[in-house]
Amino acid sequence: MKSFTTLQGVVAPMDRANVDTDLIIPKQFLKSIKRSGFGPNLFDELRYLDEGFPGQDNAKRPLNPDFVLNQDRYQGASVLLARKNFGCGSSREHAPWALDDFGFRCVIASSYADIFFNNCFKNGLLPVILPEAVVDVLFAEMYAEEGYQLKIDLEKQQVLRPNGDCHSFEVDDFRRHCLLNGLDDIGLSLQHADDIKAYEEKRRQTAPWLFGAL
Amino acid sequence: MSQGKTLYDKLWDSHFVKSRDDGSALIYIDRHVIHEVTSPQAFEGLRLAGRDLWRKDSIIATPDHNVPTTSAERAAGVDGIEDEVARIQVKTLDDNCDEFGVTEFKINDQRQGIVHVIGPETGACLPGMTIVCGDSHTSTNGALGALAHGIGTSEVEHVFASQCLVAMKMKNLLIRVDGELGPGVSPKDVVLAIIGKIGTAGGTGYAIEFGGQVFRDMSMEGRMTVCNMAIEAGARVGMVAVDQITLDYVEGKTYAPKGEQWDMALAEWNQLHSDTDAEFDSVVVMDGAAIEPQVSWGTSPEMVQPIGGKVPNPALESDPVKKEGIERALVYMGLQAGQSIGDIHVDRVFIGSCTNSRIEDMRAAAAVVKGRQKAASVKEAIVVPGSGVVKAQAEAEGLDQIFTAAGLEWREPGCSMCLAMNADKLGAGEHCASTSNRNFEGRQGYGGRTHLVGPEMAAAAAIAGHFVDVRSF
Numbered sequence: 001m002k003s004f005t006t007l008q009g010v011v012a013p014m015d016r017a018n019v020d021t022d023l024i025i026p027k028q029f030l031k032s033i034k035r036s037g038f039g040p041n042l043f044d045e046l047r048y049l050d051e052g053f054p055g056q057d058n059a060k061r062p063l064n065p066d067f068v069l070n071q072d073r074y075q076g077a078s079v080l081l082a083r084k085n086f087g088c089g090s091s092r093e094h095a096p097w098a099l100d101d102f103g104f105r106c107v108i109a110s111s112y113a114d115i116f117f118n119n120c121f122k123n124g125l126l127p128v129i130l131p132e133a134v135v136d137v138l139f140a141e142m143y144a145e146e147g148y149q150l151k152i153d154l155e156k157q158q159v160l161r162p163n164g165d166c167h168s169f170e171v172d173d174f175r176r177h178c179l180l181n182g183l184d185d186i187g188l189s190l191q192h193a194d195d196i197k198a199y200e201e202k203r204r205q206t207a208p209w210l211f212g213a214l
Numbered sequence: 215m216s217q218g219k220t221l222y223d224k225l226w227d228s229h230f231v232k233s234r235d236d237g238s239a240l241i242y243i244d245r246h247v248i249h250e251v252t253s254p255q256a257f258e259g260l261r262l263a264g265r266d267l268w269r270k271d272s273i274i275a276t277p278d279h280n281v282p283t284t285s286a287e288r289a290a291g292v293d294g295i296e297d298e299v300a301r302i303q304v305k306t307l308d309d310n311c312d313e314f315g316v317t318e319f320k321i322n323d324q325r326q327g328i329v330h331v332i333g334p335e336t337g338a339c340l341p342g343m344t345i346v347c348g349d350s351h352t353s354t355n356g357a358l359g360a361l362a363h364g365i366g367t368s369e370v371e372h373v374f375a376s377q378c379l380v381a382m383k384m385k386n387l388l389i390r391v392d393g394e395l396g397p398g399v400s401p402k403d404v405v406l407a408i409i410g411k412i413g414t415a416g417g418t419g420y421a422i423e424f425g426g427q428v429f430r431d432m433s434m435e436g437r438m439t440v441c442n443m444a445i446e447a448g449a450r451v452g453m454v455a456v457d458q459i460t461l462d463y464v465e466g467k468t469y470a471p472k473g474e475q476w477d478m479a480l481a482e483w484n485q486l487h488s489d490t491d492a493e494f495d496s497v498v499v500m501d502g503a504a505i506e507p508q509v510s511w512g513t514s515p516e517m518v519q520p521i522g523g524k525v526p527n528p529a530l531e532s533d534p535v536k537k538e539g540i541e542r543a544l545v546y547m548g549l550q551a552g553q554s555i556g557d558i559h560v561d562r563v564f565i566g567s568c569t570n571s572r573i574e575d576m577r578a579a580a581a582v583v584k585g586r587q588k589a590a591s592v593k594e595a596i597v598v599p600g601s602g603v604v605k606a607q608a609e610a611e612g613l614d615q616i617f618t619a620a621g622l623e624w625r626e627p628g629c630s631m632c633l634a635m636n637a638d639k640l641g642a643g644e645h646c647a648s649t650s651n652r653n654f655e656g657r658q659g660y661g662g663r664t665h666l667v668g669p670e671m672a673a674a675a676a677i678a679g680h681f682v683d684v685r686s687f
Contacts, residue, residue: 016538017536020654022633023655027633027634028635030251031299031303032299032303033303045656054299084535085414088448089350089445092251092366112418114419114448114449115365115366115445118366119368119369123368174237177236185372185380186372189372189378192231192240193376195240196231196242196268196376200269200377203242206482207342210343212469213271214273
């Protein structure tokens with residue numbers, strides 16, 4: 001997994017609450033057996049004026065000029081500013097894969113759905129939680145200033161605004177550690193293989209029906 | 215005296231392997247259910263890292279999202295799937311299960327079906343288990359008194375390799391629905407009413423236990439419908455305590471323990487309820503008698519109204535973000551503020567999905583359409599059983615004949631139009647009475663308009679051509 005330490009980047013808005021993972025990456029693209037290549041179909045139904053299908057040449061599709069990510073001022077954005085309950089619905093990890101493939105490294109919102117939040121950390125994508133009032137301020141500043149950038153420092157757990165104001169955010173120690181160092185958490189868990197085996201042996205005695213053959 | 219434990223606390227404790235300094239824990243997973251959409255990248259990850267499955271006998275697989283539901287397209291099995299990308303994905307699941315030695319109910323095996331239907335139905339998913347699947351509706355299995363939730367593909371790989379998940383303990387939320395449901399009010403109406411009350415983020419960070427008389431009286435199928443949609447209230451986990459109804463359901467299932475092991479299991483399962491002195495972080499209380507048949511009008515499962523209600527007016531909403539959400543939903547759904555729910559006409563009807571495709575759902579829908587005819591204005595009404603076993607049972611009871619005589623189509627098992635990954639989908643602008651779980655924009659087809667309802671209400675809409683109160687139908 002790629003690491004995340006600090007990021008300074010252009011901010012793009014997804015200014016609606018309850019953005020679901022169907023909206024982030026529609027189901028027809030979930031037929032892929034790969035982890036990559038979802039970027040061109042991120043927010044597909046909002047981004048293009050036609051219906052998207054797997055295997056299309058997306059460069060030839062009509063873009064929706066009203067959609068923010070198609071506007072010049074947000075090109076190259078790496079920070080997505082969003083509203084509450086971002087990433088609700090389906091557990092599809094294709095959602096963070098699509099955000100990452102598009103070029104986003106960080107999402108900022110006042111809250112997230114649990115599974116999406118968890119999936120982000122597995123893919124080097126940092127979901128930052130800030131209070132709703134702060135998110136409102138960021139939206140206002142971003143709309144007012146073309147090319148608006150934020151700096152996100154995971155080590156210090158801070159979001160830095162252009163005017164120098166700082167906002168702290170919380171993140172679990174384990175997730176932070178893995179993200180800062182780009183660690184594969186399967187490898188870390190397998191360091192406890194003896195504990196897992198010991199648990200398993202004990203359970204096999206007390207609950208043998210859990211170990212029956214299928 | 216030590217504090218009593220909730221059901222969730224007990225399940226967490228019995229699967230706890232190790233805590234780490236940072237507050238996270240390793241939790242052991244008893245059952246891992248997989249399907250074709252969220253597992254290929256996890257198998258590929260194992261291969262790339264040179265790892266093997268930790269415990270292959272903990273895994274059960276079946277294709278469901280991408281399988282066609284017409285008997286013509288199903289006849290030739292995997293090779294007959296017309297959509298090439300879908301065919302490759304189903305074939306990849308077959309190949310991976312063969313290579314790694316995983317038990318799979320393949321496309322035309324009678325035991326094939328929607329993952330969350332076949333788990334409980336075969337006894338592969340049991341009370342007291344930890345159950346995961348790369349699918350958010352894994353919470354369905356919580357009806358058994360199990361700790362079950364959806365995970366992402368990276369976590370699928372993690373469980374493949376280590377039989378564990380890195381987890382943080384959730385908070386406890388009790389949703390208690392007291393009293394008795396009125397006639398014609400279904401478990402789906404109960405869960406839609408709950409989501410309407412607490413919102414789609416109301417359960418975020420919580421494991422929900424559904425308690426109270428309404429759930430004690432409810433069948434296992436009904437409890438599964440309710441737990442299924444815990445995720446639509448934001449909670450990964452929804453559970454119901456084990457009681458005699460649970461045990462009667464589990465006994466005799468193919469993979470349920472037998473003989474001496476059954477007795478051992480009973481001793482453990484009889485503890486699977488919250489202690490009377492257990493404390494919940496949050497409690498929501500509702501009156502079952504006050505719940506009416508529900509219909510969703512918008513693009514989020516919290517946007518629901520009772521059948522006698524009206525589409526809300528955004529001008530009356532003070533929260534600007536909510537107001538904008540209502541306005542956007544009205545435009546997408548092609549509805550007017552103040553319009554009566556009963557005036558919404560439907561173009562298609564879908565009865566199926568992991569929420570409502572079990573035998574009881576089939577029976578409930580059949581009872582409504584029996585001896586009646588689908589409205590001519592309804593282009594298509596499909597009934598998709600949740601598994602080959604449900605299909606066979608329904609056919610043995612003659613339900614398929616009732617549906618087809620009424621002008622509804624009887625299909626092969628799969629996820630079908632719930633998420634429209636296969637050919638079953640809505641056209642742009644079409645309204646659908648659907649027993650599925652999500653009414654998001656585009657969920658059932660590009661530009662499609664979903665109205666979430668219970669199976670009785672969907673069946674009644676198929677006959678009437680618009681939403682009607684099934685209680686007086």
